[in-house]
Amino acid sequence: MFRHALQAVAFLSEEKIAAKVEHLKKTFRWSDAEVGIALSKLAPVLTRSNQMLESKSEFLISEVGFEPAYIAHHPALLTYSLEGRIIPRYYVVKFLKENGLLDHNRSYYTAFIVMEKVFVEKYICPHKEVAPYLAEDYDAACRGEVPTRFKFT
Incomplete structure (x- = not known):
């Protein structure tokens, strides 16, 4: 997992990481703790496009009915098409x-x-x-x- 986390942040500046974290909080309605949970399980989420994250958030929360915290604890959902x-x-x-x-x-x-x-x-x-x-x-x-x-x- 450490290798994946390194790959996810290796080419991102501190500002880009902070912006992505803010986008995750806004898009998934996550708290700081929930962002931490999701990123600790799947750091490469930082490399996903904002558009992809928004469409998955919309579907998983609005259509499927998943709670934002549930998605934070199961970030693998964000890797599937x-x-x-x-x-x-x-x-x-x-x-x-x-x-x-x-x-x-x-x-x-x-x-x-x-x-x-x-x-x-x-x-x-x-x-x-x-x-x-x-x-x-x-x-x-x-x-x-x-x-x-x-x-x-």
């Missing part, structure tokens, strides 16, 4: 929950962090009979399309 991983998996899990196919207490985080093969085995394959288009809709969502079956009211 929003369009290619987080949003498609969110749609699948939300679809399954809303259709009574998955426990409502099941964590979105768990679905986001598992490898692709495991995600498909745990969330797609068991529901082939009752949701035959789920795999097709998930693939479409991974390509950036939002299948109509994933539109929620």
Whole structure:
């Protein structure tokens, strides 16, 4: 981890690091302590673009419903592709929950962090009979399309 932290700050001035920390606080509504937690677990967050951080913050907090502190404690969320991983998996899990196919207490985080093969085995394959288009809709969502079956009211 120390090597990653060094790489993250090696080419950043003190002013740029301070500006990024302020941006993280504003974007994720984090306290100084929460920024410290996130950076201690994932210092390379300092190298992420402000635009990428803002879009992930907006989706994870407003759409998924994660608390800012939760994201600070799970900064790995900020390393995953929003369009290619987080949003498609969110749609699948939300679809399954809303259709009574998955426990409502099941964590979105768990679905986001598992490898692709495991995600498909745990969330797609068991529901082939009752949701035959789920795999097709998930693939479409991974390509950036939002299948109509994933539109929620």
